[in-house]
Amino acid sequence: xxxESSRMPGLASQIVANGRGKRxxxxxxxxxxxxxxxxxxAHDLRTPLAVIQEYAAxxxxxxxxxxxxxxxxxxxxxxxxxxxLNRVVDNAVDAxxxxxxxxxxxxHRCRVHDIVARIGPQLVRKxxxxxxxxxxxxxxxxxxxxxDDETAGRAVANIICDAINACAKDCKISVSExxxxxxKEAGMRVSVEGPGQEAVVALFHHLAELSRSDLxxxxxxxxxxxxxxxxxxxxxxxxxxxxxxxAPAALWVGFPIAEPxxxxxxxLTRISQLLAxxxxxxxxxxxxxxxxxxxxxxxxxxxxxxxxxxxxxxxxLDRARWLVAVVHKRPSIERFPKRTERRRQLINRRRxxxxxxxxxxRLLGSWHLPNxxxxxxxxxxxxxxxxxxxxxxx
Amino acid sequence: LEGAVVFQPDQKxxxxxxxxxxxxxxxxxxxxxxxxxxxxxxxxALCAHDAFTALSMxxxxxxxxxxxxxxxxxxxxxSVCEMLASDDECRAIPVAIMTGRTDPDTIIRCHNLxxxxxxxxxxxxxxxxxxxxxxxxxAAAASQPRQLHFDQxx
Numbered sequence: 001x002x003x004e005s006s007r008m009p010g011l012a013s014q015i016v017a018n019g020r021g022k023r024x025x026x027x028x029x030x031x032x033x034x035x036x037x038x039x040x041x042a043h044d045l046r047t048p049l050a051v052i053q054e055y056a057a058x059x060x061x062x063x064x065x066x067x068x069x070x071x072x073x074x075x076x077x078x079x080x081x082x083x084x085l086n087r088v089v090d091n092a093v094d095a096x097x098x099x100x101x102x103x104x105x106x107x108h109r110c111r112v113h114d115i116v117a118r119i120g121p122q123l124v125r126k127x128x129x130x131x132x133x134x135x136x137x138x139x140x141x142x143x144x145x146x147x148d149d150e151t152a153g154r155a156v157a158n159i160i161c162d163a164i165n166a167c168a169k170d171c172k173i174s175v176s177e178x179x180x181x182x183x184k185e186a187g188m189r190v191s192v193e194g195p196g197q198e199a200v201v202a203l204f205h206h207l208a209e210l211s212r213s214d215l216x217x218x219x220x221x222x223x224x225x226x227x228x229x230x231x232x233x234x235x236x237x238x239x240x241x242x243x244x245x246x247a248p249a250a251l252w253v254g255f256p257i258a259e260p261x262x263x264x265x266x267x268l269t270r271i272s273q274l275l276a277x278x279x280x281x282x283x284x285x286x287x288x289x290x291x292x293x294x295x296x297x298x299x300x301x302x303x304x305x306x307x308x309x310x311x312x313x314x315x316x317l318d319r320a321r322w323l324v325a326v327v328h329k330r331p332s333i334e335r336f337p338k339r340t341e342r343r344r345q346l347i348n349r350r351r352x353x354x355x356x357x358x359x360x361x362r363l364l365g366s367w368h369l370p371n372x373x374x375x376x377x378x379x380x381x382x383x384x385x386x387x388x389x390x391x392x393x394x
Numbered sequence: 395l396e397g398a399v400v401f402q403p404d405q406k407x408x409x410x411x412x413x414x415x416x417x418x419x420x421x422x423x424x425x426x427x428x429x430x431x432x433x434x435x436x437x438x439a440l441c442a443h444d445a446f447t448a449l450s451m452x453x454x455x456x457x458x459x460x461x462x463x464x465x466x467x468x469x470x471x472x473s474v475c476e477m478l479a480s481d482d483e484c485r486a487i488p489v490a491i492m493t494g495r496t497d498p499d500t501i502i503r504c505h506n507l508x509x510x511x512x513x514x515x516x517x518x519x520x521x522x523x524x525x526x527x528x529x530x531x532x533a534a535a536a537s538q539p540r541q542l543h544f545d546q547x548x
Contacts, residue, residue: 039497043465046494046514047421053516054427063430082516093496104498122517302505306498352479352489353508 038096042089049089053082073129080129083122087161090154094227105234106305108298109258109316110149112142112177112186118149119157123175126161131169133194134160139177142186146258146315147235155231156253159207160190162225163251166203168196180254184262185238187254201241201249208241208251236266260315260323261381265373267313271327272370275311281376282333283364284324285317286340288357292320300356303347307340317384327369337361413530414438414455418448418471419463419492424514428461431519435526435533445469449477452484459529461512461522464493464500472500475507488529492518 058064060075067075097103120136127134163173171194179186192200203225210229232239232253240252256262268281286304288297297319304314304322311327326336340359348355364383367376415437419425422443429439440455442448446468452460460478462471471491478484490510493500504511512521527533 036497039495042496043494047424049516050494050514050518051421051423051427054424054431054519057519058427058430063434079516086516090496121520299505299508302502306502306506347506350476350479351506351508352475352485352487 034100035093035096035102038092042093045089046086049082049086053079056082076125076129080122080126083125084161087154087158091158091227094151094154094231098227098230103230103234104310105148105151105231106308106314107146107148107235107263108301109144109146111144112188112255113139115149115153115156116175116177116188119153119160123157123160123164126164127173130164132164132167133170133172134164135172135174137174137176140179142177142179144258145186145255146263147237147255151231152235152237152255155228155235156188158225158228159251159253162203162228163190163192163200166196166199167192167194171195171197171200180252183238183254184257184259185254186257187237187252189250189252191250193249197249204241204249204251208239211239233270236263236270258316260317260384261377263315264313264323264325264380265377267325268327268369268373268376271311272373277329278371279311279327279329279369280366281369281372282326282328282366283376283380284326284337285362285364286322286324286337287360287362288320289360290357292357293354294319296354296356300359303344303356304340304359307336307343323380323384333363412436412438413459414440414457415459415461415526415530416440416442416448416451416455416457417461418442418445418466418474419461420444420466421463428519428522431523432526435523437526437530443467445471445474449474452478452487453481456483457487459488459490459526461490461492462509463514464491464495472503472507472509475504475509479507490522490525492522 056075056078059067060072060079094103116136116139124134160173160175167173171192174189174191174193176189176191177186178189190204192204207225207229210226211233229239232255235255237253237255240254242250242252256266271279288300292300297316301314301316301322304324308314308324309326309328313325313327315323315325317323324336337359344356344359365376365379367373413436415432417425417428417432417439418441419428420443425441425443429441432439440451440457442451444467445462448460448462448466448471449469451457452474462474464471471493475489475491478487478489488510489507490512491500491504492512492514494514495501496513501511510525512518512525515521523533
């Protein structure tokens with residue numbers, strides 16, 4: 001991003017004019033500051049996009065007068081394109097983070113249905129404009145998954161938007177929430193049938209191909225499809241394309257079920273592939289003694305997450321217990337718990353609501369990667385799986 | 395008072411006492427749109443366009459909830475949040491930080507302050523509405539479609 005402003009004189013003059021230019025100019029002077037520069041730009045774009053969408057929504061919802069059908073259709077297009085622009089902004093932020101290897105995904109326990117429910121409205125709107133029949137069949141009850149629902153949802157939305165854009169009018173797209181037949185995964189199966197199906201088959205196979213290659217091979221071409229794949233992989237998820245003659249094109253996007261062994265295995269396997277040198281893994285159990293509300297549990301989860309390193313992992317066992325894996329060449333027993341406790345005390349001094357309760361730590365052991373992986377997983381399985389959840393209703 | 399009712403002459407009926415939300419953002423148009431949505435949700439919406447006004451309105455009006463932008467003239471929404479935390483009368487007021495910033499530092503700072511984080515994106519209302527329902531209760535006027543005008547702006 002050197003001399004970014006000289007390549008974009010119009011933009012540069014606006015930046016300087018709005019008073020935030022100095023900070024942004026400093027950020028753009030160094031490629032190390034690329035994510036900060038892009039984030040700053042994204043921040044300034046998101047507000048006008050939110051205003052465009054909100055005003056269109058006020059008109060569309062009839063809050064400022066009734067509209068004719070054609071006017072409604074025009075507003076739908078405005079909203080759809082505002083969402084497209086927002087996706088471009090999000091993709092720019094993700095691409096800059098991936099390019100500088102500063103992208104971090106913090107997974108937590110969530111539901112496939114919540115992800116689909118959040119991205120559904122914008123996809124339905126896009127499909128209606130393109131006259132594509134987008135359906136969400138009745139969902140079945142699925143186990144919780146472990147992922148960052150925000151980034152995972154963004155990746156799935158990008159893929160379905162691409163599929164809608166690729167297929168022709170009257171094509172039928174179905175997004176069903178399913179468990180994986182073999183793996184401990186739950187996710188979405190995107191099936192496409194009808195005019196323009198061939199283009200979608202090609203897109204799905206391209207995505208599946210991308211998911212098998214390393215990020216290093218495509219770091220210079222972080223486009224929308226590639227970004228979606230990388231976001232799914234960093235959420236420990238998988239992509240699979242399936243198609244045959246007379247059958248609809250289908251793409252499976254799945255994320256690990258929120259079971260400690262499954263999540264830990266996927267994370268550490270990925271870490272072993274990414275890091276050439278052997279690592280040591282230290283496992284802790286963090287717990288809160290007194291019963292706590294869901295929101296407070298989420299806040300503790302965030303405090304734990306904010307102290308983790310790039311390769312570390314936190315798995316929510318239930319509302320009051322977490323499994324923390326610290327991956328390092330020479331991890332320290334003391335460092336992480338002490339640092340977290342210092343942060344907790346600092347936060348409680350300035351916190352608006354209920355203070356964060358004390359977190360109790362127990363070291364479960366340390367293992368070498370990749371040699372001791374199976375022994376470590378066996379230990380975790382014995383200790384934490386097939387036990388009643390403290391989150392279950394009383 | 396919990397469960398108190400107030401007579402609203404224009405609606406000619408008794409309604410539960412309106413809860414109040416303060417929306418503070420330097421973008422006037424966004425504040426107007428959010429205020430219309432909040433009123434439609436059955437809330438009394440107060441508006442501020444800088445941190446100083448927001449802070450003084452919180453102290454004088456004691457709203458039931460506050461929705462703050464991060465970057466505002468005369469201060470930062472997160473700093474307002476910190477000031478509220480140090481004030482015994484205001485620290486119980488729920489705060490939502492509505493921002494276009496998605497960097498981990500901002501998000502973590504929000505949660506550390508016990509504030510709700512709402513990303514300012516094209517579907518910002520669909521993210522804010524569940525929070526309002528959770529904190530202030532379900533929409534009071536949702537069953538009465540009513541046309542609002544932009545001259546009702548703050």
